[in-house]
Amino acid sequence: MALPQPDLALLRRAQRGDERAFNVLVRSYEVPVYNYVLRMVGDRSLAEDLTQDIFLRLYQGLPGFSLRCRFTTWLFQVAKNRVLDELRARERKPHRLVAIEDAPPLEVVDAPIEQVETIDAVWRAVGELNPDLKMALLLRDIVGLSYTEIADSLEVTLATVKWRIYKGREEVQVALAREGIVLFVRESSASG
Numbered sequence: 001m002a003l004p005q006p007d008l009a010l011l012r013r014a015q016r017g018d019e020r021a022f023n024v025l026v027r028s029y030e031v032p033v034y035n036y037v038l039r040m041v042g043d044r045s046l047a048e049d050l051t052q053d054i055f056l057r058l059y060q061g062l063p064g065f066s067l068r069c070r071f072t073t074w075l076f077q078v079a080k081n082r083v084l085d086e087l088r089a090r091e092r093k094p095h096r097l098v099a100i101e102d103a104p105p106l107e108v109v110d111a112p113i114e115q116v117e118t119i120d121a122v123w124r125a126v127g128e129l130n131p132d133l134k135m136a137l138l139l140r141d142i143v144g145l146s147y148t149e150i151a152d153s154l155e156v157t158l159a160t161v162k163w164r165i166y167k168g169r170e171e172v173q174v175a176l177a178r179e180g181i182v183l184f185v186r187e188s189s190a191s192g
Contacts, residue, residue, distance in 0.1 A: 002144045003032060003072045011071060015062050022062070026055050029072075032143050033079055039138050040083045042127060050086060054079050072145060076153035080135060087131055118181055125175035129168050136164035137172075 006025055013021035033054055038047035057078050065074060126134060132154075139150045140161075151161045176182070 002146060003029070006071050008067060011065075011067060015065065017063075022059055025058075025071075029075060030055065033075065036076070036079060036138050036143055037083055039123070039126065039142065040131070040134060041086060046086070050082055054082050057082065070149060070152070073149045073152040076139060076143065076145065076149075077155065080154055083135075084131070121176055121179050121181055122172065125172040126168075128175060129171055133164050133168035133171065136161055137168035140165050 006028060010021050010024055014025055030051060034047055034051045037050045037054070038044060041047055041050065054075075058075060061078070065071075126137065129137065135154060136150055139145045139153060140147070145153065147158055147161050147165075150165075151158045154161065156164075
């Protein structure tokens with residue numbers, strides 16, 4: 001399911017500094033942005049902070065945003081850049097160990113234990129992907145952006161996006177197979 005674009009009148013009002021209009025944008029997109037950031041960084045508190053920072057940057061940059069561009073593409077460009085900044089900063093800092101119980105849980109209500117274990121295994125496998133593959137895969141399979149929107153957001157070619165998504169899915173399946181889990185994944189259209 002693709003993310004809808006906001007109404008142009010709403011965007012124009014937000015660009016002129018209308019806080020209510022900007023709050024509508026935040027409420028409309030904060031959950032997909034937070035979920036994307038959380039899966040990239042793996043820390044709820046940090047994901048909350050980064051999401052706030054992303055929307056602050058969005059607010060600051062909104063007056064210069066061209067209404068000819070897709071808002072979601074720009075939004076996830078801002079998110080990508082902020083996440084990459086954070087990941088680079090993390091590489092420079094000493095690593096701290098994270099206990100498995102501190103990892104973001106997948107909230108599945110009343111699911112059979114096998115299903116919960118499979119979902120946890122999928123998220124572990126996604127978490128092990130390199131950032132380029134993970135970003136493309138999450139933007140497609142979690143956020144629902146089209147391949148073209150992902151290419152624009154990540155500032156790479158359409159062919160690169162298709163390859164990253166293919167490679168990411170392949171690496172997840174290999175990781176799951178090592179755990180004895182075989183999923184039958186329906187391939188989505190590459191034109192998306």
